[in-house]
Amino acid sequence: MHNGVCPVRDTTAFYHGTDEQYAWSIMTRGFTLENERWGRGWGNGVYLSGTDDFASTWGRIIIVCQLQAGTRVLWHGDYNRKVIDSLRREFGKGIVSPEFWKELPSNKQFTRNEIVQLWHYLVDRYYESPRRFRTGRYYRLLKNYSRIYQQLKRHGYHGVGFRSSGWPEILVFNPARVKALSAHRWSHISHRLGEPIPVGRLKLIQGSASRRQQGALE
Numbered sequence: 001m002h003n004g005v006c007p008v009r010d011t012t013a014f015y016h017g018t019d020e021q022y023a024w025s026i027m028t029r030g031f032t033l034e035n036e037r038w039g040r041g042w043g044n045g046v047y048l049s050g051t052d053d054f055a056s057t058w059g060r061i062i063i064v065c066q067l068q069a070g071t072r073v074l075w076h077g078d079y080n081r082k083v084i085d086s087l088r089r090e091f092g093k094g095i096v097s098p099e100f101w102k103e104l105p106s107n108k109q110f111t112r113n114e115i116v117q118l119w120h121y122l123v124d125r126y127y128e129s130p131r132r133f134r135t136g137r138y139y140r141l142l143k144n145y146s147r148i149y150q151q152l153k154r155h156g157y158h159g160v161g162f163r164s165s166g167w168p169e170i171l172v173f174n175p176a177r178v179k180a181l182s183a184h185r186w187s188h189i190s191h192r193l194g195e196p197i198p199v200g201r202l203k204l205i206q207g208s209a210s211r212r213q214q215g216a217l218e
Contacts, residue, residue, distance in 0.1 A: 041142075
């Protein structure tokens with residue numbers, strides 16, 4: 001790993017929780033941003049968990065997934081204060097805010113290390129800070145995710161990851177990099193995945209869920 005980069009091997013399994021009306025579509029057509037309804041706290045993309053238990057909090061169906069070989073994830077970690085101070089001296093304090101793009105000259109591009117350290121810094125100050133909601137920091141960061149991810153993509157990153165808890169979570173920018181392997185129900189009694197659900201059965205489950213939803217709206 002270098003500068004928080006973690007190339008994820010194609011044999012690594014991750015888990016995605018989803019609603020019954022989306023599981024069939026995911027298994028037959030792949031992931032799209034349209035079937036990502038929940039957990040947008042880190043911006044647009046496909047959210048994956050390292051544990052099936054945590055994934056179950058996002059839906060009744062758990063999709064076991066695999067990332068394409070060579071997928072590069074930037075895992076959040078401590079930022080390098082020297083790099084942040086250097087950016088601030090060169091461009092002013094606005095360069096280390098969520099609106100950094102307003103201060104970045106058109107003829108300047110961040111180096112990989114600079115954008116990596118800026119990402120770590122912004123997460124610490126605008127997301128993990130106890131004052132994030134009281135000062136509105138969280139919402140400033142939320143509005144600028146696309147600007148930050150654009151910079152990370154330019155340096156070859158395919159997603160960002162967080163493992164400060166017992167359930168590592170990954171946000172993958174491009175849904176095409178995530179392959180759905182199998183769909184399962186999660187048992188809140190045994191805390192285990194059930195047997196793989198056949199695709200045909202998922203189609204029936206989707207139909208039933210859609211009819212229930214339609215009935216609730218009438």
